[in-house]
Amino acid sequence: MKVRLPTVLPGLAVAVFLLSAGRNPCPGRAGGAAGYFVPPVVTIYLSFDDGPCKGSEEVDRLATVDSVPVNVFVIGKYVFSSDSMNLLFRRYERNPMIEIGNHSFTHANKKYRKYYEDAGEVLADFNVNRDSLHLVNGIARLPGRNFWRIGKRRQEDIVNGKEAADSLAAQGYRVFGWDLEWRSDSLGLSVHSGREMLELVDKTVREERTFRAANIVILLHDPQLQNAEFLAELRDFIRRVREKSNYRFGHLSAYPDLEFPVGLAAKPLILTSR
Numbered sequence: 199m200k201v202r203l204p205t206v207l208p209g210l211a212v213a214v215f216l217l218s219a220g221r222n223p224c225p226g227r228a229g230g231a232a233g234y235f236v237p238p239v240v241t242i243y244l245s246f247d248d249g250p251c252k253g254s255e256e257v258d259r260l261a262t263v264d265s266v267p268v269n270v271f272v273i274g275k276y277v278f279s280s281d282s283m284n285l286l287f288r289r290y291e292r293n294p295m296i297e298i299g300n301h302s303f304t305h306a307n308k309k310y311r312k313y314y315e316d317a318g319e320v321l322a323d324f325n326v327n328r329d330s331l332h333l334v335n336g337i338a339r340l341p342g343r344n345f346w347r348i349g350k351r352r353q354e355d356i357v358n359g360k361e362a363a364d365s366l367a368a369q370g371y372r373v374f375g376w377d378l379e380w381r382s383d384s385l386g387l388s389v390h391s392g393r394e395m396l397e398l399v400d401k402t403v404r405e406e407r408t409f410r411a412a413n414i415v416i417l418l419h420d421p422q423l424q425n426a427e428f429l430a431e432l433r434d435f436i437r438r439v440r441e442k443s444n445y446r447f448g449h450l451s452a453y454p455d456l457e458f459p460v461g462l463a464a465k466p467l468i469l470t471s472r
């Protein structure tokens with residue numbers, strides 16, 4: 199429907215336009231008579247790779263005790279390596295604060311370049327992991343590669359693996375990389391304090407260096423939480439984030455532009471067994 203502005207009262211029309219513009223429908227932009235600034239709400243995703251392993255128990259406990267959403271990317275080979283690892287995986291499954299993603303069955307046996315030379319083998323490896331662990335949400339992360347395939351958007355490292363990422367995406371996997379890694383040093387100590395990490399998050403978001411604006415995926419690894427000091431810094435980071443009104447934590451299933459709600463698709467391709 200077309201809306202005609204009254205031609206006899208141009209001054210009034212301009213005034214109406216200015217008033218409605220002042221409502222500031224765009225978050226993060228200056229608006230209102232006083233020129234206030236509404237910062238965008240940024241979602242932080244904490245993602246832990248390479249479980250189950252030592253440290254997974256702490257990841258599980260952190261998610262519960264701190265009531266923080268966590269994504270884990272698991273390796274089937276580790277799940278079936280022992281009863282204790284299997285139990286850790288079951289804990290992940292039972293924890294509503296934890297969402298489980300696919301990190302391949304073999305983790306490329308740590309021979310990444312060769313692994314990615316055969317896209318068909320990579321897809322088969324992810325399918326074995328999906329089927330043996332009953333991973334139904336399609337959320338995946340490539341071992342040793344920071345590649346993204348979300349909706350129509352894509353991003354990748356300069357290393358090989360593009361074909362593998364494409365074939366996973368074509369089969370319905372949502373391939374997540376990461377925007378920022380929280381590293382530890384050779385002693386397992388946190389390279390950054392919780393305060394420094396929040397500063398880095400602020401800077402990365404402000405400079406729009408994330409795959410998707412106002413969303414930041416942080417990479418961690420389960421073994422890091424074996425170190426009590428690292429864990430304390432992570433807890434401090436979570437506390438500081440919660441003190442800021444423009445941040446929240448989320449699960450990757452709520453990441454923008456997933457083609458259909460994770461786990462709710464009528465017929466996701468990845469649920470079709472070959």
Ligand SMILES: [Zn+2]
Binds near residue numbers: 248301305340341
């Ligand atoms: Zn990994």
